[in-house]
Structure formats: C-alpha cells, structure tokens
Amino acid sequence: ETGVTQTPRHLVMGMTNKKSLKCEQHLGHNAMYWYKQSAKKPLELMFVYNFKEQTENNSVPSRFSPECPNSSHLFLHLHTLQPEDSALYLCASSQGSLGGYEQYFGPGTRLTVT
Amino acid sequence: AQSVAQPEDQVNVAEGNPLTVKCTYSVSGNPYLFWYVQYPNRGLQFLLKYITGDNLVKGSYGFEAEFNKSQTSFHLKKPSALVSDSALYFCAVRDLTSGTYKYIFGTGTRLKVLA
Numbered sequence: 464e465t466g467v468t469q470t471p472r473h474l475v476m477g478m479t480n481k482k483s484l485k486c487e488q489h490l491g492h493n494a495m496y497w498y499k500q501s502a503k504k505p506l507e508l509m510f511v512y513n514f515k516e517q518t519e520n521n522s523v524p525s526r527f528s529p530e531c532p533n534s535s536h537l538f539l540h541l542h543t544l545q546p547e548d549s550a551l552y553l554c555a556s557s558q559g560s561l562g563g564y565e566q567y568f569g570p571g572t573r574l575t576v577t
Numbered sequence: 578a579q580s581v582a583q584p585e586d587q588v589n590v591a592e593g594n595p596l597t598v599k600c601t602y603s604v605s606g607n608p609y610l611f612w613y614v615q616y617p618n619r620g621l622q623f624l625l626k627y628i629t630g631d632n633l634v635k636g637s638y639g640f641e642a643e644f645n646k647s648q649t650s651f652h653l654k655k656p657s658a659l660v661s662d663s664a665l666y667f668c669a670v671r672d673l674t675s676g677t678y679k680y681i682f683g684t685g686t687r688l689k690v691l692a
Contacts, residue, residue: 467620505581506621506667506682519679553620563609563628563671566680568620 465489467569469554475575476544484539484572486554492567494560495537497529500551500571512537513560544576579604579672583683590658591691598653598686600668610651611669611680612642621667627651638662658690 467488476482488495497509511519512531526548528540537554551571557564580603590596602608609628613621625636627644635641642653653666668683 503684505684508679511679521679555620563626565611565623565626566621567623568613570618570620
C-alpha cells in the first residue's frame with residue numbers, strides 16, 4: 464500500500480463503547496497528526512507526534528487517547544464518547560513537524576456516536 | 578493569533594473559464610502557506626505551497642497561487658477550469674516564528690465547475 468491508510472473507514476459506536484482508529488503511513492515520514500473534521504468548521508488539530516513523541520495536544524478531552532508505537536503507526540483510542548464527537552477523523556503525516564513540509568492525509572474514518 | 582480566512586463558502590465557475598479561490602491570513606511572523614483539495618469521501622490532497630522566493634507558485638493539476646505580503650493573501654487560481662476540479666479547497670498557514678507545530682486551516686471553499 465502507498466501513502467497514508469486508515470482503518471476502519473466507517474465506525475458506529477455507542478457512548479459506552481471502546482474502539483480504536485488506526486493509521487499507517489508508508490512514506491517514511493517522521494511526523495504524524497490526528498485531525499477532526501466537522502461540517503462547516505475548520506479542520507481541528509488534535510495531536511501531533513514527531514519521532515514517536517507527542518509534541519502537541521490541542522486541549523483534546525481525555526476520552527480521546529492517542530498512541531504512536533513507531534513513526535509509521537498512529538492510533539486513536541476512543542472511550543465514552545459523546546454524540547458531538549461524531550465527525551470525520553483524519554490522519555496525516557509529514558516529513559518533519561517543523562518547517563514548510565506539506566502534509567499527506569489518509570481517507571479518514573467517519574465516526575458516528577449513537 | 579494565527580488565522581486563515583476563506584471568505585467564500587462556494588464559488589461557481591463555468592468550464593473553461595478562469596477560477597479564483599480566495600484566502601487571506603494573519604500571522605505574527607513570516608508564513609508558510611498551503612493549498613489542499615478534498616474530493617468526496619477522501620482525505621485532503623496537497624496542491625501547492627509558498628515557502629520563500631517567487632511570489633507565484635505553481636502546483637498540481639494546473640493550479641497556481643500568488644503570495645501577496647502587503648494584502649496578506651494567497652489566492653488559488655487556474656486559467657481554465659475543468660468539471661473535475663469541483664471539490665472542497667482548503668487554505669492553510671503556518672507561522673514560522675510561533676514555535677508551534679500547528680497548521681491552521683480555513684473553513685474551506687466549495688468549488689463547482691459547471692459544464
């Protein structure tokens with residue numbers, strides 16, 4: 464596979480469930496990101512990892528828990544979510560986390576919280 | 578605070594006509610500026626960026642953008658629109674001096690190219 468992949472593509476979960484989103488990049492990049500995309504809102508940066516270390520947590524509620532075991536993989540663990548957390552969750556990677564590097568995005572996971 | 582504005586929610590243009598999608602930004606230092614495109618059910622796809630140098634930047638699929646420091650703008654342009662250009666376009670900025678890892682995105686502009 465090439466680029467940035469995300470699984471699952473669609474997820475429906477209840478408010479008491481626990482689930483995880485997975486992201487994998489095949490580009491040899493060092494930085495990975497989670498974004499939340501809601502209709503009619505700007506993309507919200509959630510977390511940034513650089514060489515597996517978290518460098519940015521954009522005041523994200525603790526019901527979202529990221530994990531980055533290596534530079535190629537990024538997870539987002541979800542528990543006790545709220546209906547307002549329903550959105551498209553995008554993973555991205557870039558060669559570095561500083562400077563003028565463009566980001567490469569995965570196709571996203573469409574999350575619905577019931 | 579850093580910010581990006583895309584003043585038009587939607588832009589309609591006839592196929593073959595030139596198109597412009599507007600973006601203005603506000604940063605405290607020198608900006609890195611980006612344009613991305615999003616097709617339905619897909620992630621964002623990088624189109625072009627301005628880092629330094631020539632104010633006119635050329636990117637993928639015949640798109641270009643002009644960096645205008647005095648007007649703090651980075652409008653996306655294409656000389657001749659295609660129906661396949663219909664998509665959601667995002668402008669993004671990164672402030673070199675803030676030390677933040679953040680890219681700030683606009684709210685997006687939906688481009689509709691009419692046959």
